[in-house]
Ligand SMILES: Nc1ncnc2c1ncn2[C@@H]1O[C@H](COP(=O)(O)OP(=O)(O)OP(=O)(O)O)[C@@H](O)[C@H]1O
Ligand SMILES: Nc1ncnc2c1ncn2[C@@H]1O[C@H](COP(=O)(O)OP(=O)(O)OP(=O)(O)O)[C@@H](O)[C@H]1O
């Protein structure tokens with residue numbers, strides 16, 4: 001499988017008044033035309049890893065890597081203009097806070113239409129029809145109404161899907177999806193995953209799927225990276241999750257409330273200091 | 278049952294769109310009541326209506342048997358009822374420190390003992406005191422969500438409206454937060470109304486639940502009915518099937 005993205009020893013840290021916060025501490029992986037899942041503890045550096053790939057690391061942060069390469073382009077040294085151009089077209093990210101990454105003063109529909117029209121020259125009419133079709137594809141009921149709503153007027157899950165629709169219309173080669181379905185009920189979640197799945201298998205898109213939902217990731221992705229305290233502690237074939245070796249991963253599998261099990265209180269992890277070394 | 282919170286024939290509309298269409302629920306004191314259902318079905322709107330934040334056009338909401346004003350909620354109400362919003366990004370002011378965010382409800386309600394409470398609240402949600410002087414924009418999604426929970430719990434309300442309170446948390450932290458919520462409910466006899474799209478979480482936390490679709494409650498059942506598959510609505514059945522995970526063959 002051809003590699004489109006190489007991440008080697010990526011580090012992101014934030015200088016603050018009270019000291020340096022090391023968010024990502026030497027993360028390495030490669031990605032081909034596949035679905036790569038990233039799971040990990042809250043605060044373990046998943047979003048910051050995705051943002052670094054996108055070039056969305058906050059300006060005051062320190063970022064370094066031996067290699068951060070997309071299709072032959074060195075992302076760390078590429079001029080800002082090149083990165084912006086990549087971001088608009090070949091690489092896209094669905095941010096974890098979709099409603100706040102959309103423009104608050106523009107209707108959802110207009111934002112999707114504008115994205116489409118920066119990629120293709122289509123008539124106003126056709127752009128509108130395609131935007132509505134895309135909203136319908138992500139299972140939004142009453143897409144014509146939602147087209148005219150502003151971000152603060154849609155529900156959590158609708159905002160997430162609007163953001164997904166916008167990214168899909170851009171047709172990227174690499175998509176970083178940060179918790180893209182965390183607000184969706186399970187039926188809609190599966191439909192949205194189905195769409196992403198098709199983009200990978202039919203259009204050869206590379207997908208980084210960040211999620212805290214281990215069950216979902218293991219049924220959807222090909223490979224899974226497990227992060228803890230800024231590092232990758234384990235990498236597994238998704239089908240092999242049951243054989244996880246790291247105690248964090250093992251613990252994760254055990255502390256989910258599931259239908260029909262009755263465990264009060266739920267088992268919790270006994271986090272060891274050496275996991276974070 | 279004398280309900281501590283009830284919604285009777287509640288209707289909320291945005292222009293001609295009915296976000297809630299004649300919805301009724303009754304929640305008993307000390308109960309944990311779940312809301313599940315389709316995205317956009319009105320779950321957040323219902324919680325927000327109880328908190329006085331949705332434009333109610335018909336029906337009424339009662340607290341301890343007394344009807345509430347359609348919109349206005351006084352300070353005493355928020356002392357008794359706290360809400361954790363669905364969106365951890367929108368609900369915390371980004372330019373405030375965690376300390377300030379936790380300080381604020383204590384100051385509003387004149388609660389003494391701020392120092393001890395803040396340290397305890399941080400500890401309870403698994404964020405040590407090193408987070409105390411961070412700005413909320415310096416936190417990850419799940420860390421913000423935990424601050425939002427700490428902020429609601431810190432003044433010890435009687436009723437908590439929890440909108441997807443663990444949706445941004447990995448299973449390990451989720452287990453800790455759910456255990457915390459269960460423990461404080463037991464210790465302080467709290468009442469919860471909780472929205473979650475995760476049926477495992479809802480059945481773990483709640484005795485009874487309502488299933489919503491299209492602005493209406495389509496089914497009411499106990500968690501044990503749900504677990505045993507005693508369901509009448511097709512929609513609920515679909516939810517059950519879908520919660521087993523992604524299956525590539527049936528994908529669109
Ligand atoms: N602007 C910032 N300044 C300082 N620290 C930050 C900043 N942004 C993030 N962090 C810290 O970096 C670490 C990694 O954050 P990141 O958002 O990548 O976590 P995450 O794995 O996505 O977690 P979650 O699952 O909760 O979203 C966290 O401990 C967070 O507090
Ligand atoms: N201010 C508003 N203006 C117009 N429509 C609104 C407004 N607020 C909510 N709505 C609509 O009300 C409906 C219900 O929204 P609500 O947020 O209650 O859904 P939900 O069940 O919480 O969904 P989710 O699971 O996705 O969070 C949606 O169709 C939404 O677009």
Ligand SMILES: [Mg+2]
Nearest residue numbers: 047096417418
């Ligand atoms: Mg994150």
Ligand SMILES: [Mg+2]
Nearest residue numbers: 155156321363
């Ligand atoms: Mg909601």
